[in-house]
Amino acid sequence: MAYTQPHPRQSILSTSSHSSVEHLSPTASSTRFSLPAAPSIHTTLGSSRQTATRVVPNIYDRNLNKARSSEVSASAYAFLFSEIVQYTQKRVSGINDFERRLNTMGYRIGTRILELLIWRNESSSKTPKREIRLLPVLLMIQSQVWKAVFGKAADGLEKSSANVDEYMIIDNDPLLERHISVPRDISQLSCSSFTAGIVEAVLDGLNFPARVTAHNTANAQYPNKVTILIKLEKSVLEREELLK
């Protein structure tokens, strides 16, 4: 059937643009006509040529501010994260390894968030600024980074009273862990290590190298409460002293 069809069609075409159709093989034309509801042969020809040469949109053509206020579905977010956790769980030997891997994945996100966030904040200014002091950086993480990633600011930012180089960011109900129940045998695990990775990347990017870990600090009121512990490197504190 496919081979008998082209001939009558060709005769219709020959009245207007015979030469352009002649080189088309019967198979090519039959695939062309599988396009739905073509009003006339000419438009079909046009659109098939268009799809063939259509340029795939690339990331450089997109406006970086376009998705600024758009939101991602929480269920999709939770599903993706559960897949990440399952994927990681299959490939690790212990809790430490598990948390380290989640941290590494978060780190990849963090480097991007930092650049994008600062670009969105600063690119409209004629003299864009970087943060070079510790406290504004921590506040930025607690409010802006959290808002960009989780849609709300973190619940607290505290300075450790025992160690001068330790700061804590507290989230009473982390979005990432809302749908995760950690089995009893690995109850030490905190999936917020992923968040810790994000924080670590932001601090690293801004020249505040630190070791960031996540700890479950559940209490009766907030069963999911997580503390992100930031342990800054010595060099950071020394520099802060100098800049004072």
Place this chain on the structure above:
Amino acid sequence: MSHHLFLLSPSDTPLYSLSHQSTKQGASASSPLGANLPTWTTSPFSGRMSALAGAPNTAMQSADLGGGAAGGQDRLNALRMVANASLDVLENVVFRDNGMYLKGVDKFNEWTVSAFVTAGNMKFILLHEGKNDDGIRGFFFEVWELYVKTMANPFHSAHTPIRSPVFDHRVRASAKRYL
């Protein structure tokens, strides 16, 4: 006038570099576009341009910088060295000045070094001869945006050489516009 751009990662690995012959230069062998430009672009500066352009002069400069033979590669290596040498100066400035655009951080012979440091501590270093503050600022802003877009690509690993032809094309276009 030529400009040389280097993108360096936080660990000072070169990720991308571009040498741009400014269209203001006029007749130059390496810039076919410059040859087609109207004469007004060169006439006011013609004396200076002829001093800066041309093969014998290039050879002399490269001998100045690298102390080696007059080869394009030698010259490029020398420029790379100038750019990297300015990193020490930049390192000191970065913790005191919280601006991203740091103009004229260093000087070497006829080269002025301007830098742009992003939030993630990526350094864009531009070697230029003349003074062109607004142009350079505009250029850095566009490279910044392009870099952020590169980072947004999930298939690009942070701090690895940028090989995207689109990135290259866009940076060249913006260099043409601003420098």
